[in-house]
Amino acid sequence: MKLTGTAALVTGGASGLGRATATELLRAGAHVVIADLPSSPGKAVAEELAAIGPTVRFVPCDVTDPDDVQAAVDAAAEPAPLRTAVSCAGVATPGRMLSRGGPLALDDFARVVHINLTGTFNVFRLAAHRISETEIVDGERGVLVATASVAAYDGQIGQAAYAASKAGVAGLTLPAARELARHQIRVVAIAPGLFNTPLMAGLPQDARDSLGQQVPHPARLGDPSEFAALVRHITENPMLNGEVIRLDGAIRMAPR
Numbered sequence: 674m675k676l677t678g679t680a681a682l683v684t685g686g687a688s689g690l691g692r693a694t695a696t697e698l699l700r701a702g703a704h705v706v707i708a709d710l711p712s713s714p715g716k717a718v719a720e721e722l723a724a725i726g727p728t729v730r731f732v733p734c735d736v737t738d739p740d741d742v743q744a745a746v747d748a749a750a751e752p753a754p755l756r757t758a759v760s761c762a763g764v765a766t767p768g769r770m771l772s773r774g775g776p777l778a779l780d781d782f783a784r785v786v787h788i789n790l791t792g793t794f795n796v797f798r799l800a801a802h803r804i805s806e807t808e809i810v811d812g813e814r815g816v817l818v819a820t821a822s823v824a825a826y827d828g829q830i831g832q833a834a835y836a837a838s839k840a841g842v843a844g845l846t847l848p849a850a851r852e853l854a855r856h857q858i859r860v861v862a863i864a865p866g867l868f869n870t871p872l873m874a875g876l877p878q879d880a881r882d883s884l885g886q887q888v889p890h891p892a893r894l895g896d897p898s899e900f901a902a903l904v905r906h907i908t909e910n911p912m913l914n915g916e917v918i919r920l921d922g923a924i925r926m927a928p929r
Contacts, residue, residue: 674756674813674908677702682749684736684796685762687713689870690820693897694759694904699726701905703757706749708734708742728752736762736792739799746799754807756815757908758800763789763820763838765872767831782834789838790845793819797849797860805856812857816908819846819862821917826864827926839864843917850915859914861907866921868895888922895920 681698685691686707695705695718704727709715715731722729732748734741749755766785768777797817804815821842828836843862850860867873867884873894885893903920907913 674811674816674911675702676757676905676908678753679756679815680704680706680749680751680753681757681759682706682708682745682755682796682800683759683761684708684734684742684745684792685760685820687715687718687731689761689872690865690868690897690900691759691761692718693901694761695729696722696725697898697901697905698757698759698908699729701908702726704728704749704752705730706745707731708736708745709762710735736760736796737787739795742795742799746803750803755800755803756807757818758796758804758815759818759820759904760793760796761820762792762796765832765835768834769831770833777833782837785834786838786841789835790841793842794845797845801849801853801856801858804858805853809857811911813859813911814857816859816861817849817853818904818907819860821846821862821864823864823866823919823921823924823926825917826919829926830929846917847915854914859907859911861913861915862917863900863903863907864917864919864921865900866895866919866924866926868897868900870897887927888924891922893922895922 686695687709711733719731732745822839824836825839846862
């Protein structure tokens with residue numbers, strides 16, 4: 674699918690993997706809406722990226738709120754047909770099932786799953802509906818890209834909620850792709866490993882270096898631009914569908 678002259682929605686687009694994705698899609702010629710929390714630097718990011726591509730706009734959005742997501746979808750479809758939606762919004766709140774304080778609060782588990790899994794589904798269902806109304810071009814209408822994680826397969830101690838939520842995203846991919854095939858909409862997920870995102874930025878440099886050295890090759894943290902490059906390839910390669918792609922330098926996470 675050619676991105677030039679189309680529109681794209683990127684949730685979690687104000688930082689990290691989402692920001693890099695928004696940047697790459699703009700460079701490919703797409704109009705982009707950055708959807709992120711009102712407290713995010715989304716407005717400033719949109720202003721900074723304005724010189725790159727056709728148009729870029731920030732829309733405050735909580736991905737678990739249907740009205741917020743619908744507003745973001747509507748805004749994305751204003752300048753051009755919406756054909757791409759990338760779900761990067763999520764949280765990685767750690768928590769052991771059993772700790773000195775007792776069992777993990779059920780609300781803490783539910784919050785992570787609600788944001789990461791239900792939020793992704795909320796974006797997908799509303800974006801898919803809008804994409805399904807567009808004309809077919811070169812045999813397809815559009816593509817949905819989700820962000821899973823290697824934690825879906827190699828979840829570590831303290832990641833029960835996060836790993837479960839990302840496993841849910843991975844599990845959503847194939848049935849969604851099968852269902853949306855009749856609408857000529859593809860669905861693909863990326864499962865990134867250790868990436869140099871704001872989550873990692875809070876760690877000391879030696880800790881980040883140590884984590885990077887755990888990656889077999891290349892022995893470093895991934896750069897968000899590498900995630901974004903894969904998103905672009907997914908949009909442009911019509912044969913990629915129904916797959917969860919590990920982007921991790923061959924790492925398999927240890928228990929802790």
